[in-house]
Amino acid sequence: MLIRPLIRADLSSVAPIVHDTFSGDELFTWLYPHQEKYPNDLRRFQLIRLRSRLVQLGSHGFVAESEPGDAEWNGAPEILGFAFYIREGSDEKAARWRQDSIAKRLDRYLLSWEQWYEEKALDRASDPARAKIMREATQYKFTSQLESYWYLGLLGVSPKHQRRGIGAKLVAYGQRIAEEEKMPVTLEASVMGRGLYAKLGFKEIERLAIVEGLEGVAMLWEPEGAEGTWLVRGEDGKAELKKKETGPS
16 A cells, blocks of 8 residues: 555545545534535535645645555555645744745635635535534644644545554554654544544543533644653543643754
């Protein structure tokens, strides 16, 4: 299996994976209560968000693609899953991951208006009131407590290829990049993803109530050799962020 950078031409293959992966997630179904009635509205909005991630400052997408010899090989390369990582920080190593361009800035500007119009005029699948509750409820503290880190913004594996270790390989790929820089990786874990992340060494650092029965969970992973730099380990897979970030020298 090949893991390579995600390019614009991949979006037509990635978009259905996003839809199929998250359509049954309990938080997602709460945010989009009318998705079955207006499936095209949801698919259109998801594609806009993917296009935005592709040009977001510091954002880097990767795809897992089948190769000859893989169990998933069907005679042609197929995108099996994807991940978007975002490099946050103003350190020297972050600078190379956060390079910008006039073309990207223009894309972001145009997409911001396209997304605004979609949300205000076209999207009938979501519930704006619930989206507002979600935004207000998930103001995680870790984003202000950490100066430099990698953030796993989105991970998805095609349902027909799940439970084959593809998601774990995409997470491990990002962990290797972070380990080279001695940087932590953070994420907000869905219910179905929490077990995977725990197995890969992520610790729960924050849990926020959204509405009754729905919670947001933030997790963090420390690279080997830098354990204890950011976290004070607790019990049952939980930890606390140190009050002041003191990254490795």
